[in-house]
Amino acid sequence: MPFSAAKPIPVLVSGALGRMGREVIKAIFTTADCKLVAAVDTSPGSEGKDIGLELGLGETDITVTSDLEGSLCLISQSVRNDQPPNGAVIVDFTHPSAVFEHTRTAIAYGVHPVIGTTGLSPSQINELAIFAEKASIGSAVIPNFSVGMVLLQQAAAAAARFYDHAELTELHHNQKADAPSGTCIKTAELMEELGKNFNSTDVEEHESLAGSRGGLRSSGLRLHSIRLPGLVAHQEVMFGANGETYTLKHNTINRSAYMPGVLLAIRKVRSLPGLVYGLERLI
Incomplete structure (x- = not known):
C-alpha cells in the first residue's frame, strides 16, 4: 500500500x-x-x-x-x-x-x-x-541523515582495509555544542570494525599547543573539529601512504x-x- x-x-x-x-x-x-x-x-x-x-x-x-x-x-x-x-x-x-x-x-x-x-x-x-x-x-x-554521508562512510570503511594511516576532520557551524560530531565518531567506528590500529609512527610527537593534533582514539585514528560561522556540516577523511594520499569529502550546503x-x-x-x-x- x-x-x-x-x-x-x-x-x-x-x-x-x-x-x-x-x-x-x-x-x-x-x-x-x-x-x-x-x-x-x-x-x-x-x-x-x-x-x-x-x-x-x-x-x-x-x-x-x-x-x-x-x-x-x-x-x-x-x-x-x-x-x-x-x-x-x-x-x-x-x-x-x-x-x-x-x-x-x-x-x-x-x-x-x-x-x-x-x-x-x-x-x-x-x-x-x-x-x-x-x-x-x-x-x-541517526548521527547524520544525509545519504551522501552514508556513502562516504561506506567508502571510508572500505578504504581502511588498504591504508594504515588516516585522519578525520569535521567542520560545523559555531552553534554546534558537541565535538567531535556524532557523524565523525560514527565514521571512525565503521573504519575501526576491521580491528586494526592506525597511524603507527617512529617519531615521538610533541604538541607545543595541547590538542593541536586532534582527539586520539584507541585505534590511533585522530579526529579534528572546526567550528566557524558560515559553515553547515562538512567532513573529510584523508588516507596516506607512500607517495600518495586519498581523500573522501562531503559537504552539506543546505539542511x-x-x-x-x-x-x-x-x-x-x-x-x-x-x-x-x-x-x-x-x-
Missing part, C-alpha cells in the same frame, strides 16, 4: 524552532503520509505561538509548548487503540545534555524516537537499545539535504524491533 493511502504518521517535533526542527516541520507539511501533531521547544517567548505562523506556513491548530512529557502522554493516548505499526513518532533535534532523557521518556510512553541530536555516548546508546528492545519500541539514533533521510526514518522506525544506530541500517 502506498504511504499516501495509509493513515498519516503522527509526528511530534522536539526542538521545533531550531534550525533542523524548522526544516523537519516544513518537510512534514509537504508530505501526505506524515502529520505534525505537536511542536515542542523551550525558546524564550515561544510558548503558545502557532507553529505554522512562526515558520511561514500559515495558521495551524498546533501551538508551541515546552512540555515534552505532557505532549508525549497526549500523543500516546491518541494512538493507543491503533494496531502496530501505527504508533506515533518523535523527531528530536535538541541538545546533547537533554537527548538521553528525551529518548528514554519517548520509549517509556510508547512513542517511537527518531533522534538526530548527537552527543549520546556508546554506553547511553547501549542502554537505550536495551530499553527499546524490552519495550518493543522501534527507535533510530534540506537531510530531509529525505529524516522522512525515511519516520516511515521505517515504527516497524523496527528495537533500536538502530545509523542511517545505513535503514537504507
Whole structure:
C-alpha cells in the first residue's frame, strides 16, 4: 500500500524552532503520509505561538509548548487503540545534555524516537537499545541523515582495509555544542570494525599547543573539529601512504539535504524491533 493511502504518521517535533526542527516541520507539511501533531521547544517567548505562523506556513491548530512529557502522554493516548505499526513518532533535534532523557521518556510512553541530536555516548546508546528492545519500541539514533554521508562512510570503511594511516576532520557551524560530531565518531567506528590500529609512527610527537593534533582514539585514528560561522556540516577523511594520499569529502550546503533521510526514518522506525544506530541500517 502506498504511504499516501495509509493513515498519516503522527509526528511530534522536539526542538521545533531550531534550525533542523524548522526544516523537519516544513518537510512534514509537504508530505501526505506524515502529520505534525505537536511542536515542542523551550525558546524564550515561544510558548503558545502557532507553529505554522512562526515558520511561514500559515495558521495551524498546533501551538508551541515546552512540555515534552505532557505532549508525549497526549500523543500516546491518541494512538493507543491503533494496531502496530501505527504508533506515533518523535523527531528530536535538541541538545546533547537533554537527548538521553528525551529518548528514554519517548520509549517509556510508547512513542517511537527518531533522534538526530548527537552527543549520546556508546554506553547511553547501549542502554537505550536495551530499553527499546524490552519495550518493543522501534527507535533510530541517526548521527547524520544525509545519504551522501552514508556513502562516504561506506567508502571510508572500505578504504581502511588498504591504508594504515588516516585522519578525520569535521567542520560545523559555531552553534554546534558537541565535538567531535556524532557523524565523525560514527565514521571512525565503521573504519575501526576491521580491528586494526592506525597511524603507527617512529617519531615521538610533541604538541607545543595541547590538542593541536586532534582527539586520539584507541585505534590511533585522530579526529579534528572546526567550528566557524558560515559553515553547515562538512567532513573529510584523508588516507596516506607512500607517495600518495586519498581523500573522501562531503559537504552539506543546505539542511534540506537531510530531509529525505529524516522522512525515511519516520516511515521505517515504527516497524523496527528495537533500536538502530545509523542511517545505513535503514537504507
